[in-house]
Amino acid sequence: MRNDQTFRQELNQALDYADILDRIAGYASFSGSAARIREAMPVTDRIFVREQLDLAQEARTFTQNGQSASLAGITDIRSVLQMAQKGQVLTTQELLEVYLFLRAVDGLSRAFDAGLYPKLSELADSLVADSRLESAIQDAVGMDGTLKPDASPALVRLNRELTQSRASLAARGREFVKMNSPALMEHMTTSIGGRLCVLVKAQDKYRFGGMIHGSSQSGQAFYVEPAAFVEANSHVQSLQAEIEEEKHRICRDLTKRVGNAAFSLESDFETVTEIDTALAKGRWVLDVDGVIPSLQERDGSLRLVHAVHPLLDREKAVANDYRLKPRQQVLMISGPNMGGKTVTLKTVGICVVLAQAGFPVPAHEALLPWYESMWFDIGDNQSISENLSTFSSHMTRISGLVSSAGRGTFALLDEVGNGTDPLEGASLAVAVLEDLMDKGATVLTSTHYSQVKSWGKAADGVLVSSMEFDAETLQPTYRYVEDVSGASYAFDIAARCGLPTSVIDRARERKEQEASQVQRELENLERLQETVRHKEERFRSLIDDAHRLQKEADQEKEKARKDRQRIREEYAANLDSMLDEKREEAERIIQDLKGKEKLHELVADRTKLNSLGQDEEADGAEPETSASTKPHVFHVGDYVRLTGLNTHGEIVDIRRKEATVLANGIRTRVKLSKLEPMARPVIRKPERTHRVDAVASRFPSELNIIGMRVEEGLDALDHYLDQAVVHHATVVRIIHGMGTGRLRSAVWKDLSKRSTIKSYEAAGPSDGGLGATIVTLR
Template identity: 50%
Template sequence: MNPELNQAIDFDRVLEQIGNYASFSCSIEKILNSYPLKDRMEIQNRLDLAKEAMNLIQKGETVSFSGCIDVSQSVKKTKKKMICTPMELLEIASFLVSVKKCKEYLLKTDTILLKDLAESMDSCNALIQSVQSKIDATGNVKNDATVKLKQLYKTLVDTRLTLNEKARFFIKKNANSLMESMSTTINGRLSVLVKNQDKNRFGGMVHASSQSGLASYVEPECFVALNNEIAQVQGEIEEEIHRICMELSLQVASQDRIILSNLETMTLLDVAFSKAKWAIEREGCIPVIRLSQRNILLERARHPLIDPKKCISNTYSLKQEQKCLMISGPNMGGKTVTLKTIGLFVALAHAGFPVLCDRAWIPYFDSLWFDIGDNQSIENNLSTFSSHISQISNICHHCTSKSFVLLDEVGNGTDPLEGASLAISILEYLIQKGCMVITSTHYSQVKAFGKANDQVLVSSVEFDSATFRPTYKYIQGVSGASYAFAIANNYHLEKEILDRASQVKEQNEQDVQRQLEKLEKLQNDVLIDKERFRKMIEQAHQIQKEAHKEKQKWEQKNKDLQEEYEDRLNSMLEEKEKEASEIIRNLKKGSNIKSHEQSQALHQIHLLQNVETEEKNEDVTLKIGDYVQIENLNSHGEIIDIRKKEALILVNGMKMKVKCNRLKKIKRPNVTVPKKKSSKEPVFSRFPLELNLIGMRVEEGINELDRYLDQAVYHKVKQVRIIHGMGTGALRNAVWKDLDKHPMVVSKMSAGPNEGGLGATIVLLK
């Protein structure tokens, strides 16, 4: 069915639009592969999930799917006895953490279906702890993941320190034979740069030549044993890391069904919230699928693929006794868009998706059939008419009383009289069979048939005859004219042709048709008046809304002014208190103040004390030690100080100044002290293992180097790389001098050719 849906009503393009709201690949794929279902219970379940998600979002709540990724391939690897990489194991743990958070959140909500899905998930806490205890946030196995690995890294550092000490002694002793007084690393082995004439003097191995060709990188014989020991320890480290990954992969394999089940559930949840976000952002709703009733209602329907700013909303409805909706009107007037909108919303509802309506009632259909567009086939030698008839024949043969059939321009593409007669007979057959039919037509005979049949609702799309432009408004109960002559005249067709065409039309037109057109014109005039009154009512409602908003605005402004007044009053009281304190200090200073000045000062203090007493009397019910709740905030705490109209509240370890009129005394809650966990939660941290100083001045670079080394020592990093470049050598020399003075630097050496050569320095720290 999907290819037909995509071609007929752009079903796939709408799914892509909804898929943009999904959080990870599994839910995107599930949305894009959706299709109308036959199982009514499954349809209703999907709609109910989306409805609960919409209700949560509209309350200001939402579920985070951060960390959700498709871990199915990694989990399946473990089932085949394959070993996951540390990064893959970290992704599985991150996914399970996301499952845990999602479950905890949904269990606190008042939903039903979403809570059921949450309860079905198992976050595998033991697996999360195992992975997080051994793998850091960068996706690497931690140095202290096991006791053995920790000891191997310690041995590696100690061996390197011993080797570096031996290298310093060797360089000092044989400086005349060396090109530079530093060591470097070649293929993981510590070496020195020796002049070519002395390269065989020290035994050992010659690894490579310098770029100038004047020297060679030599590993002296005294370095070989320690280099071999380092290589051996590194090999043992790799083996231990491999063992750790294998152990964790086996744990994943033991939980594979649970993890894959969690992935499926998280996919369902993300799909539900994607539907909800799409519907809320575009003002849609969850359709009601009716099993017994056969009426349809799409209130203020809007096509999702049309720009919301340009889209005209329309209401489409069919009563219980009506089986067919017939839409007429001129070409390019919006008939096909109307058909596609109704067909799309029926298909979306049966696939469990929201629709862009204010309200939607849709009957349950066991099959959906579409015949829209030009389906002519060169391969099968089918013309437009032949392809349409072929499709309609298939529909008539397989449809049931619970089928939905959408036909565009039925009977078109052949002789008008024969086409109209065929269209009438097809519609009669489908109506008698009990199908719900949505169709469009240009034929006057077909429109007359619809007018005379109580089971057919004839409607049209409006066309402005003054501007010769479609309005895209749906008019129920009125069949639309084709406006062929008016449109032809607008395109400057010869007048004599148009006059002759009118004569031919009048000769062939029956009296019944003339009376029908007059009736339609009267109905159209009534609808125009009705639409005008509707707009006037909408304008009145809009004015009422604006007046209400203006009232709220002024009420808020008045409230802000009162708060500002209270703030200013409090500030004035504090100033007066300071003045009183200053007066008292002056009185205590000595006898040089005259008696009338003392009396005046005492009178001012008395006035200030009266003001303070009046202010405090307003809040006599609150005192220090009371437990209160802050108005409009979900916060509460203990009063630790009261001054004027403000109280100092201790809330969750933080002090807040709040006006007393915003406080309400409440009962102090019972606080239970949580038990301390025996095991610490793993802390993930990131620290760069190299510092780039290229482009900095010497002073700036040295300051940056000192800060970096302090951080490296704080993070207990044992080895870092300093990138300073070659240049004039000033920055490099300054770096080396600074490293020699630093108390935490054990040794330094030039980097190997693959690590920057003389443009970088490897530093070992205590």
């Protein structure tokens, strides 16, 4: 892999590589890791790249789980360590930077669970937390970057003596002013050069002895240090000098300790930088909804799902899927200008480069090959100083590519052969692509040339695709359409831009005259492919509508079932309540009967007892059975109809004139007079009209939707459960991951609405725990 400055410039110009790394570096906590991100380059060291991607994966999970590692306040301390090793005394601010770094190391060493984040934990375990040096600096230096007054016992003593001396000197000054106020210009003391003075009238400047430190601007007064102040002033300054010397000694001692620990601190700095770089990648990949790529060495197959260029606004950008099958070496993209061809090339190219630099990629799924070398030719690189035209500039780079290409080469070429005669340019483009294919290189290219598209359609190993263009609005949709070559729409766009119809018609005639039979057939094929694709999209839309209607029908069915269940429960509750009231009234009457002795009272209560239950027969009741007609004798096990309730069931118990009937799973006590015998209905099992073939045995028992958005995950779940019903699956597993919990909640909500689901629950510890759901189908 090239790793020179020219290759770096090529990456920056062709893929905006530096701008993308700047964005990722913005997620770093300090300048050291930000610089490492900005300096990253694609490499061929497989072990290094895999380690970087594994760390980024753990960092993504760490961040997704809501955890964080505090690195706030730390800086790049390497220059400070070098100064300490050379014996240069560090300032208190520099010592504070070392302390903040040591504190971050101490916290980082305990931040990662070895079971969940083994690689990050392994790095953190290698950190050497120097708690003694950390405590020593903390005891001496405050968080404001100044030395603490109690940094040492000597400093405490000196500060106390200084405070006392200043207080004594101030008292002496107040006394002097009070006694000599007529000779003073101001009745207060002042400080000149750190020594206490008074402002004396000019004629009295020698009156008090001592030293004269200067005069006022008018010359009418002088700043005098009286002889009475000299000794005390000198003592104060002596104490101040001793304090500064003690501070210097403290900083010198701490600097020596930092210098002795410099090797360990430099090692810790590298480790902290490595961890913070991984955490920055993890935060970035979550923000761009990206993925950690998988790199394979089997063949040249490539797959990117829902990929978006990282510099585009993800809310507005159109995501696309790109792939190359194992035997396909060239992905050729056609379509009109400004349709998104170059952005497509850059999107695939930056995913390849980021992956081999150890970074996540902006896609939902990424499977990429290893490449030993990379070449990029995008944009116009005219050079006035080197007298190179656009065509010459392209050919210079392509000649370098062709000379060094081989198996494991990745080339991204925009408009090969552009900038010269179209026929010669197209012929040259085909020759270059054929040569690169013969050498085993993988090539992504774009073209306008019909001859190149015709060759690509006929050549093995070439996938000709296009960027969709709306023929009605003449606007690009930026959607990538696989295996469909796109037209240029040059005449339509020219007409839209106001070119006269006569000119466009003349151009069409000339095109028809000069176009070869192959070109005409190619254009006809492009139109046919476009028609078929629109029909496929319409068909897919109809299937989606059918799924939606089926789900709505299932929801309505479930609602009706719940309504029926509610009505049954309300009916049973009302019936039980009514029967309980009648039983209570009967008990009261029976208790009254036991206490009555008079015949007429007994007859009245017996009449009340016989009348119980007749009130509900008053409306719509059938006439009583005549004496000549014998009532039907019911037995346990008879199948009966409950008159007035429009239901039927089996008698399970008979007591006196009441029977307990099991109807629709509900036990109901009713009077025998309310029952009619009926024949037990025969329930026929429906015949199975479908067949089960060998496909059922191959139906997957689990669905993995980790990394999908909620809408995509539910679409995949809907399709999978439909297939599960068709294949008579009984138990399946849905793998959705833990993450933020949104996808899991959406899956459970969807399952709760399905009539085909018997039950669902979180998987056991060995089956994925909260990251998976076990579903049992009816």
